[in-house]
Amino acid sequence: MRILSTSVLLACAFASALAAADDSIDWLGDYRQALRQARETHKPLFVEFRCEA
Amino acid sequence: MDDVDAGLFERDWNNAVYFFALNAEEQIYFRYGGRDSASPDTYLDLHSLEAALAEGLAMQQRWLGGELKLPPRPQPFFAREIPLLVQRTFKQHACVECHLIGDFQNIQREQDGTLDKLAQLYRSPDIKTIGIYLDVPKGLVVKESRDAALAAGMRPGDRITALDGTGVLTFGDLQYRYDKVARRASQVRFTVEREGHPVELVLALPARWWWTDLRFRQSSVDPRLDFEDRPLTGDEKRKLGIPEDGFASQVKHVAELARALKTHDLRVGDVIAGVNGVERDDLANTAELYLKLRVRAGDSAMLDVIRDGQRIQMRLNTHILSFRK
Numbered sequence: 587m588r589i590l591s592t593s594v595l596l597a598c599a600f601a602s603a604l605a606a607a608d609d610s611i612d613w614l615g616d617y618r619q620a621l622r623q624a625r626e627t628h629k630p631l632f633v634e635f636r637c638e639a
Numbered sequence: 640m641d642d643v644d645a646g647l648f649e650r651d652w653n654n655a656v657y658f659f660a661l662n663a664e665e666q667i668y669f670r671y672g673g674r675d676s677a678s679p680d681t682y683l684d685l686h687s688l689e690a691a692l693a694e695g696l697a698m699q700q701r702w703l704g705g706e707l708k709l710p711p712r713p714q715p716f717f718a719r720e721i722p723l724l725v726q727r728t729f730k731q732h733a734c735v736e737c738h739l740i741g742d743f744q745n746i747q748r749e750q751d752g753t754l755d756k757l758a759q760l761y762r763s764p765d766i767k768t769i770g771i772y773l774d775v776p777k778g779l780v781v782k783e784s785r786d787a788a789l790a791a792g793m794r795p796g797d798r799i800t801a802l803d804g805t806g807v808l809t810f811g812d813l814q815y816r817y818d819k820v821a822r823r824a825s826q827v828r829f830t831v832e833r834e835g836h837p838v839e840l841v842l843a844l845p846a847r848w849w850w851t852d853l854r855f856r857q858s859s860v861d862p863r864l865d866f867e868d869r870p871l872t873g874d875e876k877r878k879l880g881i882p883e884d885g886f887a888s889q890v891k892h893v894a895e896l897a898r899a900l901k902t903h904d905l906r907v908g909d910v911i912a913g914v915n916g917v918e919r920d921d922l923a924n925t926a927e928l929y930l931k932l933r934v935r936a937g938d939s940a941m942l943d944v945i946r947d948g949q950r951i952q953m954r955l956n957t958h959i960l961s962f963r964k
Contacts, residue, residue, distance in 0.1 A: 617643070624663040630699040632692070633659045635648065637737030 640735040641728075646716030650815065651763045652741030653856050655679040657811070658688075660695040662702055665712040668695045670811035675765050676852035682810040686776040691809045723747050738857075745860045749935065756932050757822035757849060757922070760860055763814050764849040769827075769842055771799075778809055781831070791842040793831065800837065801830035822849045847924065853931070862936040862957035865897035866890050866905050868927045879910060879945060885918040887911065888925035903955045906946065913943035914955075930957065 614620045617633070624631050647665055650657055650672065656679070657672035671691055675681045701707040718724055718735040724743035728735045741762075748754035766773075770786030771793065773779060779800070784793040801807060802816040820827055829840045853861050868888035876883045890909045897903055905911075911926035912918060914933070923929035926942070934940050936959045944953045 621663060621665070628663070628703055630660055630662050630668065630695060632695070633648070633661070635650075635654075635657045635659075635737065637652075637655055637657075 640718055640737055640740060642717070644715045645718060645740055646713045649713060649716070650811075651818065652737045652744075653762075654737070656683070660692070660698075662699060662709075666702075666709040667712075668698045668709075669808040670815055671809050672811040673763065673814035675767070676855055682773070682775055682814075684776045687778040687809065690778055694808055721747050723750065742859050745858065749860050754860060756860070758818075760853065760856075760858060760931075761822070761849050761851060762856075763818050763851065764820075765851055766813070766817065768848050768850070769844065773810065775810075779807065779813060787842045787845060787848075788840075791829070791840040792838075793829065793840055793842075794833065797831035797833050797838070799829055800832050803828050804830075820844075847922070847928075850928070857960050859959055860936055861960070862930060862934050862938070863896075863902070863960055864927060864930055864955065864957060865894035865900065865902040866927065867892040868911065868925050870924045871910065879912070881910075881912045881945075882918050885912070886920050886923045886925055886929050887913070887918065888927065900958055901956060902958060903942070904953055905942075905944070905955075908946075910945040911942050912945055912950075914940050916941075916943075918943075930955070 613634075614623075620631055620633075623629075647667075648659060650670065651674075654672050654674055657670070659670055660668040662668065669691055671688055673682050698707055702709070718740055719729060721740070721743050723746055724735065724739060727733070727743065728739065745754055745759055748759060754760075770784050770788035770790075771781060772783040772785070774782035779798055781788075781793055781795055781797045781799065783795055784797075799807060799813060802813060803820070805816050807813045807816055817827075824844055826844055827842050829842060831838050831840060868890050871879075871881075871887050871889055873883050875889075876885070876887055879887070881887045888911055890905050890907055890911065893905055893907055894902075897905065914926055914929050917929070917933075920929050920933070923932055930940060934957055936957055938957055940955045940957070942953045942955050944951050
């Protein structure tokens with residue numbers, strides 16, 4: 587069994603990555619921290635769940 | 640998943656990868672993920688993901704401008720609210736993995752007598768069963784329609800935009816909503832966009848539209864039978880003198896495990912005419928399906944078997960898949 591990891595990404599960073607074809611994405615690992623940032627910056631969240639069995 | 644709100648991020652727990660786009664009030668814009676029994680990747684594609692993300696950003700702007708009304712965030716629910724899961728993970732200092740949430744929810748329900756196998760074991764019915772084949776890189780654009788979808792008027796090029804009145808943006812959204820359709824429903828309503836205009840289509844749901852191959856789920860409440868069967872035709876039932884409206888079926892495959900685990904003594908070609916004295920069921924069209932739905936994993940059943948023209952009673956000992964425990 588592999589361990590689930592949870593990553594949280596702010597959509598603005600992802601949009602920039604799409605526009606600039608940039609391979610680096612600044613994922614966050616703390617959902618509550620990401621939620622606070624989303625509230626402060628008025629940006630949405632993009633949450634990834636990866637479950638490996 | 641120990642501290643993750645499984646109520647907010649609720650989904651079919653047997654997905655290997657799954658995404659949510661949501662706002663700071665935890666209202667979900669879209670889900671991206673979903674699968675079929677054949678593969679975890681069937682409906683995943685970077686093109687459709689990119690399109691969904693772009694739409695998600697647009698939704699964010701509309702929400703900030705007060706133009707987008709969304710349902711409130713779902714009620715919180717955490718893995719630690721499942722007592723049996725707590726025993727298996729928290730109390731053993733083990734991680735709460737996604738599939739364990741779904742598995743132990745069902746184990747707990749079965750213990751509590753509340754398990755609804757149709758909805759909670761046979762999750763995420765396959766849209767291909769009703770004839771919907773998607774152009775996956777284009778998200779919810781129909782590539783081909785057959786059967787019920789074709790009969791309802793769905794056409795290639797249609798873009799699915801809602802299911803029973805609830806808007807859907809991605810296959811993840813669609814599969815999540817489709818999973819909520821009552822299993823005894825007789826029809827479902829799709830809204831599609833065709834040449835820029837909305838079109839309502841009502842699809843008649845065929846019998847057992849909810850059935851999927853459960854093997855990839857390795858579910859603990861799925862009784863392991865170690866055989867596969869096929870439904871008998873009306874002619875075959877008449878020749879054997881068994882009810883035509885019954886679920887009698889013929890064994891087409893016997894797993895090697897059947898001998899090792901002493902599950903049963905069935906042979907390919909055997910006809911199972913009844914289970915525990917029951918020959919008919921309003922849902923099952925085969926003995927295998929009857930057992931899956933009506934017998935608890937780990938319990939035994941008596942099979943009424945016809946072999947070489949002779950009727951024999953045979954004990955079936957179902958077992959529970961336990962290697963994940």
